[in-house]
Amino acid sequence: MREARRMMLKSGAAAVALPLVTAVARGAEPVAPLPVAVIGPGGMGRSHLEHLARRDDVRVAWVCDVDADRLAAAKSLVVEAGHDEPQGSADLRDVLADKDVKAVWIATPDHWHGPAAILAADAGKHVYVEKPACHNFREGRLMVEAARRNRIAMQVGTQARSAPMIRRAIDKLRAGAIGEVIVAKAWNSQRRGSIGKEKPSDPPASLAYDQWVGPAAWQPYQKNLLPGVWRFWRNFGCGDIGNDGVHEIDIARFGLGVDEHPDRVAGLGGKYFFDDDQEFPDTQVCVWEWPGAGGSTKRRQLVFEQRDWSPYVQEGHENGNAFYGTKGMLTLGKRTGWQLYSERNKLIDEEVGSVDLIAHHDDFLDSVRTAIAGGEPRRTHADIEEGHRSAALVHLGNIACRLARTLHFDAAAERIIGDDEAQALLTRAYRAGHWAVPRGV
Ligand SMILES: NC(=O)c1ccc[n+]([C@@H]2O[C@H](COP(=O)([O-])OP(=O)(O)OC[C@H]3O[C@@H](n4cnc5c(N)ncnc54)[C@H](O)[C@@H]3O)[C@@H](O)[C@H]2O)c1
Structure with a gap:
């Protein structure tokens, strides 16, 4: 044809x-x-x-x-x-x-x-x-x-990032529609299922499991790795914050207008709901802070909330964003649209829309x-520079939650200051000698 x-x-x-x-x-x-x-x-x-x-x-x-x-x-x-x-x-x-x-x-x-x-x-x-x-x-x-x-x-x-609806919302923020944006919030609030508890077993006949593991540290197959469940295992994924969460974190960082890494990171969370094999928090709050950006001397803050057991949407959007400015507020759902409120919560502008693959x-x-x-x-x-900076928030947030302590970050050198245990978690253990292990990790 x-x-x-x-x-x-x-x-x-x-x-x-x-x-x-x-x-x-x-x-x-x-x-x-x-x-x-x-x-x-x-x-x-x-x-x-x-x-x-x-x-x-x-x-x-x-x-x-x-x-x-x-x-x-x-x-x-x-x-x-x-x-x-x-x-x-x-x-x-x-x-x-x-x-x-x-x-x-x-x-x-x-x-x-x-x-x-x-x-x-x-x-x-x-x-x-x-x-x-x-x-x-x-x-x-x-x-x-x-x-x-x-x-x-x-x-x-x-x-x-390519959705016209979202780019118009960000343009509004850049044009000062809500004054100076000092805080952005991103949330991942949805009801997920348990991944259960399993023991190692034979992989499906169709799967070349050795190639699936690739350069990651070797780990035997078990049923609750696939399909897609790997994201809740440290060896293969980044948790839901790096899955659905990173979409919202990326939008929040975009709207906040911060192009550098943060200089301070805090996080708390854990498995407060699910009793299963997953290794990442189902309940998590992370906060990243930047020194003044975009010509401003004011510090800026991005807050992320995750509750993987919520059978309801939060603030009008299942997964979403809110931008808090000195003169108003903008709320946004990537599959629903955005609403712009002036002082005293008057709705002054809105748009319906969705993401655009x-x-x-x-x-x-x-x-x-x-x-x-x-x-x-x-x-x-x-x-990729933008992708790296948003993924960096995921990784730093996860490290802060895992160690339950505040991280101080040298943004230019990409190093965690004065915390060797946290610094070691900026990379991972690889399968020794595997052809796909990147040089310089
Ligand atoms: N942008 C989005 O909206 C969006 C939505 C869902 C998933 N994702 C991302 O897509 C990726 C895949 O997620 P998924 O849910 O589809 O996972 P999945 O496990 O269902 O699919 C991954 C596929 O990759 C194959 N695979 C694994 N190792 C491979 C290799 N070395 N070479 C070739 N194929 C290999 C697997 O066999 C499988 O078919 C993840 O990074 C996820 O975060 C993005």
Whole structure:
């Protein structure tokens, strides 16, 4: 079917056969479909694949999954969307070795984000990597360095950054609609289920579990690691604060207008509700503070609240944000919209809207095309530096909660001051000698 849509386009000196693209429908110059790959087309990766398979300006050349069933399903999805069957592998190195592939989507569990993204960048691929950007603080910095030294675009999957509704709310804040924003609040308040208690057992026959663990410290398989449950295990995930929480934390940091790391971090929390195997708090409050930013000398504060046992929404939004200014307040839900209140709580403006994954893909692909055309890749809306800074809040908040003490942070040096135990938690234990362990961790 794709063959039927081929047309002749000029590319440099040679005329080559290339498919028609949606750019034509948008009135833009036709462009050759970009060969891309999806690594980890499981839950969120499958959503990416569905969107990518609907686009005419990309061609899904590879799908890669360590689970043979998911790999087969991913191939079928592309074929059912009317395209040629993509190549498939359980080993991401096969994808990275293909010189044709220009960009990769990485939607693996968190422990693979940094290692896979760094390998992809060093193979010259542009990278869209899911949130949280990295499993631990140190990997975030190494990802930024890998993006810059290879001059590639690296977009993090906090898609709210590209939603017009959210960007308009942030514009209001920047324009002073609620005065000076001194405090922002982000919350993750929802009812989750227990992950139960399990003992090690044999992995499913379809799963190459050794490859799934990859560079993480070895841990035997057990049923409540998959699917998706790994996020509640320290070896593989970052807890719900790094899962749903990081979306809101990223929006809050965006609205607060702080581009640096905080200099002080506090946190308290624990498993106050669930009695199961999960290793992260179900109840958590973190506070990060910055010295004056954006020309202001006032300190700023971001507060995060998490209650994974709440069968009700909080302040009008299940997961949400509030921005507290000296002249008003703005509340925001990324799937609902925002409300702007002046002094004495008068509602003066509002908008209904939601996040926009396609816009986030568009933003990334636009930067990729700029780079391929020979330019410096434009920093995307959720460039890896932004992703690292928001993931850093997750990691520092988790460390503060785990150790139950306030951290003092040297933002420029990316070091925790006077606390060796906390400093050691900025990185992780890796599987010795594994090919995907990033250099410099
Ligand atoms: N942006 C969003 O709104 C959003 C929503 C949900 C999940 N996510 C993120 O997407 C990522 C995946 O989450 P999920 O819930 O889909 O998890 P999942 O466990 O359902 O899917 C992950 C997939 O990656 C595969 N995988 C693991 N290691 C691999 C490797 N080395 N190479 C290739 N494939 C590998 C797994 O087999 C699985 O199919 C996480 O980082 C999560 O935070 C983002």
